[in-house]
Amino acid sequence: MAVKGRDIALRAASAAVLAPAAVAATWFGGVWFLALMLAACVVLAFEWGAMSAPKAPRPVGLAVALAVVAAVVSAYFGVMSVAFVILVFGAAAAGLYARSRGQQAVDAAYGVLYLGWPSVLLIWLRDGDGAVGLHWTALVFAVTWSADILAYLAGSTLGGPKLWPRYSPNKTWSGFVGGILAGAVAGAALTAWFDMGRLTIFWGAILGLAAALATMGGDLWESGLKRRFGVKDAGNTIPGHGGLLDRVDGLMFAVVVVAAGRLLVVLLEKGAS
Template sequence: MAVKGRDIALRAASAAVLAPAAVAATWIGGVWFLALITAAGVVLAFEWAAMSAPHARRLIGGAVSLGVVAAVVSAYFGVMSVAFVMLVFGAAAAGLYARSRGQQALDAAYGVLYLGWPSVLLIWLRDVDATVGLHWTVLVFAVAWSADILAYLAGSTFGGPKLWPRFSPNKTWSGFVGGILAGAVAGAVMTAWFDMGRLTVFWGGVLGLAAALATMAGDLWESGLKRRFGVKDAGNTIPGHGGLLDRVDGLMFAVVVVAVGRLIVLMVERGAS
């Protein structure tokens, strides 16, 4: 119990340092949010390279980060079609470069898509509307963080049957249930609190539930990737959490669900106008 207590304290301390910076950049938006996503993308790219190509981590990390950053910058300037083209082009270029260096081309190419897709969607979600975009971005963070934290606390407290022991032996069904319930509540609360356009509190809860499920899926997916590459953590960037990828793996999946929800609301609003 003392070990778990120290682990939780270390996690809390790391969150206390990193969360305010992320929240501030998200709140201010603009170039500050671009800087946040860009910096995160570079760190994630080098963590991915360390897992997938440990003997050429700098070279592959640089190639993957270039593909991610190019797509993110394109999205920031509002050219989403170019951003998606840059993702595909960056993935192909990273793959070809990796192969020329004797590394796995598919791993490098997948790294650009895996990290770049949610990064581009975060930029779109934040900048699609100055104020409402902020609210939707906060919704993503609130749901993903709530689901992640409550899943950890519920699983540590109640234990019970394992969720998917083959890929993630520490995940439990109690943690899974706690996580999705927390996500649903967070989605409903954020919708009641903020202006989310035509998104009602009920549908905010449904969206939160779906995004929480995506958060759990993202966590399991990364566990499977780490198992494939034979590593315990994606890195040691964040004390108590391992690598940054260990912290945002669920968020990367949740943003896709929330972006789809935002797109549906935009379509409804335009149809009603």
């Protein structure tokens, strides 16, 4: 129990330092949010390089970073089609470069898509410095953080049967249920608090539930990846959490779900006008 107590304290201390910076950049939007995203993408790319290409971590990490950064910058300037094209060709280029360094081409190529796709969508969600973009970004963060925190606390406190012991022996069904319920509540609360257009509180809860499920899925997916690469953590960037990828693995999946929700709302609003 003492070990768990110290672990929770370390996690809380790390969150107390990092969360305000992320919240501030998200609040101000514009170049501040772009700077946050670019810094995160570079860290994530090098963590991916270290995890997937141990014999050439920095070169492969740099190749992945260049492709993802280029796509994010294109998305920031509103050229979404170019951003997705960059991801495809950047993935191919990173794969070919990794092969030339004696590493697996498919791992480097997948890294570009794995990191780049949600990064581009998150830039689209924030949509510069507009209030609507801020509301949708706050929704994805609130759902993800609520699901992640409650899943950890419920699993640590209640324990019980394991969710998927083969790939993630510490995760339990009690944590899973706590996480998705927290996500649904967060989705409903943010929809009630902010102006989300045609998104009602009920559908906000449904979207929060779906995004929380994606958060759990993203966490399990990264656990499977770490097992495949034979590593315990993606890195040691954040004390108590491991690497940055260990902290945002669920967020990357949840962004896709929330972005789909926003796209549906946009289409409904256009159809009604």
